[in-house]
Amino acid sequence: MSKYWNDKVKEIEPYVPGEQPKDKQYIKLNTNENPYPPSKKVMEAMKNAVNDDLKLYPDPTCSDFTLEIAKYYNLDSNEIFVGNGSDEVLAFAFMAFFSKDKKILFPDISYSFYIVYAQLLNLDYELVKLDDNFNIPLEELKKQNGGVIIPNPNAPTGKYVDIESLRDLVEANKDSVVIIDEAYIDFGGESMVKFIKDYDNLLVIQTLSKSRSLAGLRVGFALGHKDLIEGLNRIKNSINSYTLDRVALAGATEAMKDNEHFEEITKKIIDTRETTMKSLEKLGFNVLESKANFVFASHNKVSGKLLYERLKDNGVLVRYFNKDRIDNFLRITIGTDEEMDILIEKLELILSQN
Amino acid sequence: MSKYWNDKVKEIEPYVPGEQPKDKQYIKLNTNENPYPPSKKVMEAMKNAVNDDLKLYPDPTCSDFTLEIAKYYNLDSNEIFVGNGSDEVLAFAFMAFFSKDKKILFPDISYSFYIVYAQLLNLDYELVKLDDNFNIPLEELKKQNGGVIIPNPNAPTGKYVDIESLRDLVEANKDSVVIIDEAYIDFGGESMVKFIKDYDNLLVIQTLSKSRSLAGLRVGFALGHKDLIEGLNRIKNSINSYTLDRVALAGATEAMKDNEHFEEITKKIIDTRETTMKSLEKLGFNVLESKANFVFASHNKVSGKLLYERLKDNGVLVRYFNKDRIDNFLRITIGTDEEMDILIEKLELILSQN
Structure with a gap:
């Protein structure tokens, strides 16, 4: 102290x-x-990026990496935001879309960083209690709110919610942003990415740390309507213009290619x-x-x-x-x-x- | 919008x-x-860090890198905070040490990110006008305030203030934190680091981007009393536990060795x-x-x-x-x-x- x-x-x-x-x-x-x-191709790309150009700033728009994600998910580049791990992306999303006077909702048992972000940013929040089988009571996330965030699959339970139910949740929350934290989606779940063109209040967050074996590289990203992405960029550019270094960008770009x-x-x-x-x-x-x-x-x-x-x-x-x-x-x-x-x-x- | x-x-x-x-x-x-x-030794260390261990999270305490900075500046490890570029370190310092109700002071002509941080965090601030020769009027930075930040040398002017004058400034501001942003200190100036053991309200911020030729790596750090460093760590750990990736840490550690x-x-x-x-x-x-x-x-x-x-x-x-x-x-x-x-x-x- x-x-x-x-x-x-x-x-x-x-x-x-x-x-x-x-x-x-x-x-x-x-x-x-x-x-x-991680993929050998990823490591080769990273080694190649260790060169004299390290004296120069990286591309602040991360355009090559963003383009590969766009190709992979069939999105436009302006529907993608990238950051220094999905934790940073989550923090920026809390800073951009949630407000002090409007209560945000998330499960009482979920990623324990959410409550830390809420406290840091003085956000009012309500923990929605999982049922006795650790299911998320989706109906309760449809009441008046200033934002909703849930991990799918949930952590630490591992339980998965089908995407049609989540689509109903996004549909029912037209006045606030619904964040689906898909850190673990690649291990058997289906991504909400397919609904991004349909809803301007859906933000999907993913990471290269888990399914792409790159926890040591610190790369995450958000997918959503271009206006949400612009909001995230406004926060980023008010904190740190260059959040991803040249080597991380090279590795991350290749990681989205080597499927x-x-x-x-x-x-x-x-x-x-x-x-x-x-x-x-x-x-x-x-x-x-x-x-x-x-x-x-x-x-x-x-x-x-x-x-x-x-x-x-x-x-x-x-x-x-x-x-x-x-x-x-x-x-x-x-x-x-x-x-x-x-x-x-x-x-x-x-x-x-x- | x-x-x-x-x-x-x-x-x-x-x-x-x-x-x-x-x-x-x-x-x-x-x-x-x-x-x-950058140094060939730095690049070699980075290439060596591109290995299977990228699947694992990096050391969240960045202890090897911190230890090298400690050796270089003859400080203790707990007097050092490292981050993803000095911009991130600056943002965290604004979040940790400045308060809404107390006006912070910085020169009207200085690093233009300061005003962005202040606006993002709803901080009250006063721009202290440089004199006609672009000198910082140090006396004006001694009036009642909630914090002071100046770059030394200043950017974009390049002008340098001698460290005895800055020591007086730190001495005169015992109720608030004085941040000296030394991004450009290695090109002929003398660092305030030597006064860190004397003052618990002095925070010195440096970067590897400029004098160590590593703008593409995104590494900066802060030096100060251990309680200030703990404050920065509390903010970091409320946003992103792992801000530096494995390869950046390896390069940064070597950069502090190859003088x-x-x-x-x-x-x-x-x-x-x-x-x-x-x-x-x-x-x-x-x-x-x-x-x-x-x-x-x-x-x-x-x-x-x-x-x-x-x-x-x-x-x-x-x-x-x-x-x-x-x-x-x-x-x-x-x-x-x-x-x-x-x-x-x-x-x-x-x-x-x-």
Whole structure:
């Protein structure tokens, strides 16, 4: 604490990312990273971008990258905004489309950064309670509001909402922006991108961190009506004109081209997820249906907290949230088959001891 | 304009970076980029960082990079904050240390992003008028305020204030944070870093974009009392936990080590600046004394606007500000000797025709 902090800095509770302990090598199943390396073509493009031109500013409009996304999703370039990770894109969207005097709505159990943005920006918000099966009560998101945001699939539950239901939600909220945070959409869900030409209040946010194996590169993007995109650009250009560096832009551009690699690793993760769910169920876990690269599971005998701690002792990191309603669950990232075999083996051991 | 923009997005006037026309190859003397390539060691470190680990998040604490800055400046790691370009660091500092109800002070002619940050954050501000010789009236920055920010050397004038005078300013402002924006300090000025252990209200901001030839990498940092740094981290962690990617971190860390390269290119730029100033003066320019990698000059016969336009026609880009008091000036980045010879040659031609 410093007397020079303003009131906001004193009062905010910043987001806490998943732990990254350095004491030993862990099997990291705690931050939803992809277990497979990025595309070789992406890495080649990045290495080529490490050249004398680094002395020059990058393209502030990120036009090459934007064009590749446009091609991939059959959109126009002015319907695309890119940023330094989808967290930055989300923050800018909160800054651009939500207002102090109008309550925004999001699920009580969802990405924990939303509440941090709302607090930072003094936004009034209401947490809409998931039902007992962790479903999002979509009808409640149709009441008067100043904006709606939901992850699809939801995090940390992994549960997916079909896009026709979400379309109804966008349709019912003509006076506010509905943000669908699709960080995990590529692991079995269908994107809302197909409705972007139909609605001027729909903003879809995606990332290269998960399905494109590029968490280390910090690239995310938003897709929406050109006026929404212009709003995001106005915020960006009031904070930092050049949010993506030359090497990241080169890698990101190539990542949107190499779909063969992307489809291959995504399929593997989906297959491993299905096997893992079955193995967990055999061990006495209740595993929520997941369309993400993680599963959310609680055990019928041993507490989530204990399992988390004992797994850590055994060299396996998973994510545990010490939070009402989900404090008995573990969020487990889907790794390689070999990593998941070790997870199951360690869990068998731990369960036999408790 | 969209009905979904909030009032702030409607009213802000975003920053406009220097133009980057793609119609032909220009000699780019308009965005204060370094004309020399970055260190080969930096590029090697970056290429090595392009590997399978890109699938993993970067270190959110940026500890290796922070440690190198600490070594270079003889500071502790907790006195250092790093970000995605010094623009982002500046924005976070405005968010952390300035408050709505207290007027912040900065020169009327200085980095034009400050006013954008103030508007974005609803901060009350007062532009303190430079004197007729473009000196900053330091006494006026000692009156009651909620914060002070000045670039040293100033941009776009290039004028430098000695650090003892700035120390007095910090000393006189014990109730508010004084930010010294040292983007251009390495081209002949002395850094305020040496006073960081003495004052808990001094924040020094630097960048790798200029003297380290890494505008394309987007890396900046702040140096100050550990409580100020903690305030910046609280803001960062309420917006984006991972602002620097793995490759940028590797390059930035190496950049703080390779001081031989840095000193060599910096000396060349200073030498070229002195030669360029003399050549411009011979052509009838009034050139302000500069300790930056650019000069600010007006001609005694031909208008700044015309010179800017005719130089552009002749393949040389310089920066022109259509703004009261400086609308007869050109801000000219110091390039290589060869580039400056062409500039002078083109100016001779243009002056002979006007």
